[in-house]
Amino acid sequence: AQSVTQLDSHVSVSEGTPVLLRCNYSSSYSPSLFWYVQHPNKGLQLLLKYTSAATLVKGINGFEAEFKKSETSFHLTKPSAHMSDAAEYFCVAPWRTGRRALTFGSGTRLQVQP
Template sequence: AQSVTQLDSHVSVSEGTPVLLRCNYSSSYSPSLFWYVQHPNKGLQLLLKYTSAATLVKGINGFEAEFKKSETSFHLTKPSAHMSDAAEYFCVGLMNTGFQKLVFGTGTRLLVSP
């Protein structure tokens, strides 16, 4: 993807309620898209990836994302939030410039309250 836009800088949910983190992409070709998570003082961990196979992608820790070409979206969802989900989430696109480089969104901080 040539650019990715994360629509919310912060999302707050209560434990046990659904999570929705929004991402839109811009690309002139079929994109590869990823969601990474960053816990405080930790590195970036891959949650899931879309590479033009199934449009509904399942990842780790109960997260999933749906690629919608008509809406140029790749939103991340989880049916029931857990306290340990509190972290920064990045929507990331892969730019095909001969050698791949990742293009990051600005990130969404997920806050989970008891």
């Protein structure tokens, strides 16, 4: 089974500073990868997805992620944090080859300080 590891359970940044949320994946091939966001008391929303078309993927709300095969990483970044970015972020990969389910990382809670 594939897996994703989110390296930080909690990240705190100041408003206006860059955001980096780290994710490593384990796979013998280049998988599809996703980031989902969950705002407090809200449902999960797709932020962006990588499907091998381009290594730098742009998502909603100014977020982007870069797929680095050599490092097996798919880190999420944003140049300037906004208070509304405070949420939990999940790195996601296909669960198993040939299966349509997804496997989720343990999540990173992003806190944005004024």
